[in-house]
Structure formats: structure tokens, C-alpha cells
Amino acid sequence: MHAIGIDIGGTKIAGALVSESGEILRALKRPTPAGDPVAIVENVVELVQELRDGVAVIAAGVAAAGFVDATQSIVYYAPNINWRGEPFRDALMQLLPGLDITIDNDANAAGWAEYRFGAGRGATDMTLLTIGTGVGGAVIVDGNLLRGGFGAAGEIGHLRVVPGGLPCGCGQRGCIEQYGSGRSLLRYANEIADAGGIGLNLAAARESAGQLDGTIIAALIEDRDPGALAALRELGSWLGQASASIGAVLDPQLFVFGGGVAAAGELLLEPIREAFLAHLPARGFHPEPTFAVAELVNDAGVVGAADLARLHAERR
Amino acid sequence: MHAIGIDIGGTKIAGALVSESGEILRALKRPTPAGDPVAIVENVVELVQELRDGVAVIAAGVAAAGFVDATQSIVYYAPNINWRGEPFRDALMQLLPGLDITIDNDANAAGWAEYRFGAGRGATDMTLLTIGTGVGGAVIVDGNLLRGGFGAAGEIGHLRVVPGGLPCGCGQRGCIEQYGSGRSLLRYANEIADAGGIGLNLAAARESAGQLDGTIIAALIEDRDPGALAALRELGSWLGQASASIGAVLDPQLFVFGGGVAAAGELLLEPIREAFLAHLPARGFHPEPTFAVAELVNDAGVVGAADLARLHAERR
Incomplete structure (x- = not known):
């Protein structure tokens, strides 16, 4: 049966309907109402409702940056949600009766997705x-x-x-x-720009754009800039x-x-x-x-959250 | 059923017959024929034979310092045995037919013993x-x-x-x-002895014994020497x-x-x-x-090796 994965990021909430083999069948996105926990719960509930519409779904998994307790229920601390010690799972299960829900750390969800369906297959x-x-x-x-x-x-x-x-x-x-x-990479790039020599192109790019950012550095890496x-x-x-x-x-x-x-x-x-x-x-x-x-860069969070939720539901 | 644990240390080989609840029922010791792998195998075999004499034994586990492969069979590198990449398990099983044998890293065996029967119970x-x-x-x-x-x-x-x-x-x-x-502790103690002040008793003990060692430092710690x-x-x-x-x-x-x-x-x-x-x-x-x-300081190696061997035999 399919499962739903939700990934609450700092700027957007991504949601997907995910098959047992890790395929994304439907995908949705919304801006994160950052700092408003009630609005975040509402948005997650709405995303889940839209994604499950007309299909049988075994479970929904929600991934977020921060500490989640060992029972996958309580968010000890999540900077994007602005919650501390909140029973996130219970709040969602009350609004989505009959659906098994789990909470996971976003990096854990991404790692699980890579292990199951990406670069980690076979390890x-x-x-x-x-x-x-x-x-x-x-x-x-x-x-x-x-x-x-x-x-x-x-x-x-x-x-x-x-x-x-x-x-x-x-x-x-x-x-x-x-x-x-990524922030360290930016620091290194700025230091090299300051040093001159092989940093001349970095310095020129910084001069013309006002400041270096990830996109500029990525483009220079692609050009094999020393x-x-x-x-x-x-x-x-x-x-x-x-x-x-x-x-x-x-x-x-x-x-x-x-x-x-x-x-x-x-x-x-x-x-x-x-x-x-x-x-x-x-x-x-x-x-x-x-x-x-990694192979699933952008989708790892939703795919992993869905698969972890499925596993949790199957083990109950 | 009981199991046998063997711990090959740098100076002695310890062996014990261990019950399912981690109790030592018989214990034996021999000096390690350091650097002589053939003699070490012979000694381990003799210890196992003596320990199993007259009792039913499910398995024997051997712990040694060094890297052991994930199948608990091959010693990649063991400084006390002077072996590299040797199929230690096969060698022992040929000389002890009918007995399931596993090899483990000594610290892993000790950690398992603490978890099962010592300070780690309940975690x-x-x-x-x-x-x-x-x-x-x-x-x-x-x-x-x-x-x-x-x-x-x-x-x-x-x-x-x-x-x-x-x-x-x-x-x-x-x-x-x-x-x-322990070697670091000795270094710190020598540095403090050199520095004078609160190091006066350490310096005096060093002066009278020729050099500091673990026993001297332990005695001074017991006396609450600053x-x-x-x-x-x-x-x-x-x-x-x-x-x-x-x-x-x-x-x-x-x-x-x-x-x-x-x-x-x-x-x-x-x-x-x-x-x-x-x-x-x-x-x-x-x-x-x-x-x-830790609670099982001296016995942790043999108790853990025996219990890990028992688990391996039960899972076969």
C-alpha cells in the first residue's frame, strides 16, 4: 500500500504520495508558515488529505529538522516549527483519525531513503x-x-x-x-577570493554580484575554476x-x-x-x-518519511 | 546450557565456563605464548577441553585485541596473536569438532558482558x-x-x-x-610531578620508586592526593x-x-x-x-565472549 511523506523545511513544506518501491506518485508543496506551529499542523493535515484523496494509504510520516524522541512521537526541539517538547504525533493523529503517523528527523528520513532506494542499496x-x-x-x-x-x-x-x-x-x-x-564552503571561497592568485575569478564574481553564494560557487566549480x-x-x-x-x-x-x-x-x-x-x-x-x-537529493526527505511511516505501521 | 569464554591478553590467556546468567562456574589461566600463533591455538584448545570436561557446552567464544571480521571468523589483525588475516575460527573448529566457535574483539566482548550482566543492564x-x-x-x-x-x-x-x-x-x-x-594518566601525573606545587607527593613517590606507575597513582588517588x-x-x-x-x-x-x-x-x-x-x-x-x-572489570572479556558465542550458536 502507498504511504505519505511530508518534509517540513525552513521555507517550504513538501508532501508526496510514495509507493512501496519508493516511487513518488503525487507531489505537492506549500510555503512554510514559519514560527506558527498551529498553521504548520493545519498545512500538514491539508497536504495529507489532498495526497490521500481517492487512494488507500497505510501511513503518513512527517520529517522535520530537530530532535525527535525515540518513539517517533514528540518533537523535543524543531527550529522550523518553533516547538519544544510538543506531542506532534498526537496532534496530527487527532486531526487525521485512522491514519498511523510518525515523526522523524529530516536527515534520518533522507538517510533511510538513500539506504532503501538510493546510493545505499545493498549496504x-x-x-x-x-x-x-x-x-x-x-x-x-x-x-x-x-x-x-x-x-x-x-x-x-x-x-x-x-x-x-x-x-x-x-x-x-x-x-x-x-x-x-555549505556555509563553510562559502567561507573558504571568500578567503580564497581575498587571497588573490587562484582566487581571482571568485573575487571578480563576488565583485559583480555583491557577494558570493552557493549558486555562484556551484557554477565556478562546474567551470573547473581553480x-x-x-x-x-x-x-x-x-x-x-x-x-x-x-x-x-x-x-x-x-x-x-x-x-x-x-x-x-x-x-x-x-x-x-x-x-x-x-x-x-x-x-x-x-x-x-x-x-x-546521494541519489535522491531533493526527494529523499519525503520518500524516507513515507517509508519509515510504512515500516512503523507494518510493525504495529 | 553453559558456554565457554576465552580472553587472549598480552600476558595471559583467561578461560571460563559461564552459565546462561553470566556466572563463572570454572576459571583457568595460562601465560600467553606471545608471538607464537601455533602455541596460542594449542593453548586455547587445551583450555576449552579442560573447561568443558564433564559438562554440556553449547559454544565457545574467543576474545582478542584487534580487528575481527563481521562474520566473527577471521582475525584481520591481532597484536597479541601476531596474526594477520588468519581464519582463526576454522583452525579452532577443526581441533574442537562439534563445538560452535566465534571470535570477537576483546572490548566488544567486555561491552557485551556489561550490557547483559553488569552496569548496562536495562539500557x-x-x-x-x-x-x-x-x-x-x-x-x-x-x-x-x-x-x-x-x-x-x-x-x-x-x-x-x-x-x-x-x-x-x-x-x-x-x-x-x-x-x-592509562598511559595518558601516567603522562599527566609526570607533568604535574614536574610542575611542583600540588605535584609534590607525585614527585616524591617517583623519586623513591624510580618511576611512576599505575599502582602508585591508584594509591595516591585513594589517598586523595591533590x-x-x-x-x-x-x-x-x-x-x-x-x-x-x-x-x-x-x-x-x-x-x-x-x-x-x-x-x-x-x-x-x-x-x-x-x-x-x-x-x-x-x-x-x-x-x-x-x-x-564497569562492574565486571576482570571477568568481562570471558563472560562476554561466552555469551556472544552462545547467542551465535542459538541463532544458527
Whole structure:
């Protein structure tokens, strides 16, 4: 039976009707009424009603940035919804009687989608890092999504890579999110633009546009601009170093990198692999993981949320 | 039915007949013929024969330091056995026909024992760090031992905590093993002895014994010597900082600390907790884990190896 996946982002709420094989059969979008939890619940309910219209649906899964408890019911903290400790699942189930509903962290939903239908097919142990404004993560162990004791596992963006390093939005310093995110790539690009030399094209692009942004850097990467590639290599190097530490703990067969910058493909994966091997403990003594970019970039959230909800309903 | 656990250490091979409830019914010990793999196999076989004499035994588990593959058969690398890529399980099964045998990493066996019969009872997600000469680790997720894609998960000692930090035996730099191990504690104690002030008793003990060792530091910790306590706090601080990073990835309910220094109990746990909270990302937004010292310190390896072997035999 089909399931519904909803992904509440900072600017839009995406919804999809998803088949058992991960295919999107219907897709809808609305702007996020940011900071208005009541309006968000209403919008989610309406999206679900539209998507289920005329079809049999087994369950609906909702993905959002933030901490979700281990029972997939309570949002401890979700910046996009502006909720703390709210029983989101109960609120939705009251408005959508008869439908099994689960809540999941958005990166976990994306990681599950990659594992089931994307770059992670065939692996049993996979780690996803999503490179967006921040760095999100999801961990698959032995074919299962790792939720952790309190439901907050996979917050890989807050692995510390530099003691006393750059301040992070989580209140700490030196998290990989400050060295391996889209925002970090922008910082590297600006630093290289300031330095002149290979940064001349970055500096010119900045001059003409007022400031650098992801689109400009992506275009320069596509043109193989040496400055933009140097910024990408610095990003990849940090992600590879973090992967070596993650590998020591989790030992995945496969690392998958998602988010906008994953469009750079091999140009991103090469420095990641290089730094991973250069920082791999006891290199040569055990098999090495593979590295891939995500396949379901834009749809991973809704597809994963739908599939996790289906699994939850089937296990009841 | 009972099972047998064997723990191959650097200096001794310990063996035990273990009941289903984790009780040790018989225990034997032999010196390790270090560097002689053939003699080690012979000794393990003889220990198993002696321990199973006259009782029904379902399986035997062998724990050793090093990497073991995900099928619990092959030792990729074991410093105490001096083996690389050896089919250890097959060799033992040929000499012990009819007995199901599994190989496990020693820290994984210890972690499993703590989870089943020790400090981890009742948890579903637990992380063990064993503080010995190095730092070992084991990860329990959702009631299962995390083996990883290649069998080498839980090598927490090689989580990097300082980029470009102290060199580690794994070939890298800055691993937590160089900041949170028994050897690190000794280094801190020597530094404090050199510094004078609260280090006066450490300096005097070093002067009279020729050099500091774990026994001297343990005795000074028991006497609440300010210098020895300062060294212990430095150790605990690093372990707490590493736990914050581990928590971001694994989100365990419980951290357990084993190894000789765990005898310090609350004196060790207090600085760990303090540093963990000081470095916890998004503190205040989700429940906090608890911290405990291991309960089965000396027997954890044999008890865990026996229980993991029993589980393997029952699942066949």
C-alpha cells in the first residue's frame, strides 16, 4: 500500500504520495508558515488529505529538522516549527483519525531513503552526511536506522573536529558543521577570493554580484575554476577527516554525501577519500569503505518519511 | 546450557565456563605464548577441553585485541596473536569438532558482558570505553552489539580529538587513546610531578620508586592526593569531551567506563560528566545520558565472549 511523506523545511513544506518501491506518485508543496506551529499542523493535515484523496494509504510520516524522541512521537526541539517538547504525533493523529503517523528527523528520513532506494542499496551499514547550511547525518546499522537511546542519534554535524574551534549554533565550538557545511564552503571561497592568485575569478564574481553564494560557487566549480575547486577540496578534506573518526566508531561499508554540494560528484568525493585514507587509523589492516553522493537529493526527505511511516505501521 | 569464554591478553590467556546468567562456574589461566600463533591455538584448545570436561557446552567464544571480521571468523589483525588475516575460527573448529566457535574483539566482548550482566543492564543503547594501556570501546545499539560493515566498529580509541595532536600507535595523530588512556594518566601525573606545587607527593613517590606507575597513582588517588586527583581530572575531562562527540553520533542512554582506572569510581565519573555537559551540543534540548563505571572489570572479556558465542550458536 502507498504511504505519505511530508518534509517540513525552513521555507517550504513538501508532501508526496510514495509507493512501496519508493516511487513518488503525487507531489505537492506549500510555503512554510514559519514560527506558527498551529498553521504548520493545519498545512500538514491539508497536504495529507489532498495526497490521500481517492487512494488507500497505510501511513503518513512527517520529517522535520530537530530532535525527535525515540518513539517517533514528540518533537523535543524543531527550529522550523518553533516547538519544544510538543506531542506532534498526537496532534496530527487527532486531526487525521485512522491514519498511523510518525515523526522523524529530516536527515534520518533522507538517510533511510538513500539506504532503501538510493546510493545505499545493498549496504547493511551506511552513514549519510547531508551538506546543507549545516551538516546533518543519518546512520544505518545492520539494515536499521540508528535512533539512539533518546532518538537523537546521527547528529553528526556536532562531532567536534577542532577543540576550541569556530563557534557553532549548538552552543559549542569546533563542530564539523563549522568546517564541512555549505556555509563553510562559502567561507573558504571568500578567503580564497581575498587571497588573490587562484582566487581571482571568485573575487571578480563576488565583485559583480555583491557577494558570493552557493549558486555562484556551484557554477565556478562546474567551470573547473581553480579557486572554487580549492574551496571544495578544503571542504572535502574536513569531511574526509571527520569520516575517519566516524569510521572508527561505526565502521560503515559506505559513506553517502547529500545536499546541494553533492552535485559536484567526484570533485567532492576525491578530496573526501584522500583525507579519509590519510587519517584512517590502522590503515591497511582492514577493508576500506566506499564513498558516494546521494541519489535522491531533493526527494529523499519525503520518500524516507513515507517509508519509515510504512515500516512503523507494518510493525504495529 | 553453559558456554565457554576465552580472553587472549598480552600476558595471559583467561578461560571460563559461564552459565546462561553470566556466572563463572570454572576459571583457568595460562601465560600467553606471545608471538607464537601455533602455541596460542594449542593453548586455547587445551583450555576449552579442560573447561568443558564433564559438562554440556553449547559454544565457545574467543576474545582478542584487534580487528575481527563481521562474520566473527577471521582475525584481520591481532597484536597479541601476531596474526594477520588468519581464519582463526576454522583452525579452532577443526581441533574442537562439534563445538560452535566465534571470535570477537576483546572490548566488544567486555561491552557485551556489561550490557547483559553488569552496569548496562536495562539500557538499550550503551557505549563502553575501556581505559587500559590504550582506549578500547564497544557500542550497543537497540540491544545489539554494533559490529559495523567490516566487523571493526567500536574502535573508539581512534576517534580524533586533536587535529595534528600526539602521535598514536595506529599511525595517526590526536586519537583519544593518547589523551584518555592509562598511559595518558601516567603522562599527566609526570607533568604535574614536574610542575611542583600540588605535584609534590607525585614527585616524591617517583623519586623513591624510580618511576611512576599505575599502582602508585591508584594509591595516591585513594589517598586523595591533590596531584593525583588533578591528573585523574585531566583524564576525565578528555573522556567527557570525547563522550560529547560520541553522543552526537550514537546518542546512548548510558556511558560505561572500564579498565583499571574505573576503580576510582565517582572520582573519575565526576570530571567526565562535567566535561560532557560543558561540551554537549544543544544542551538542554534533549535528555542527558548517565555515566557509570564497569562492574565486571576482570571477568568481562570471558563472560562476554561466552555469551556472544552462545547467542551465535542459538541463532544458527
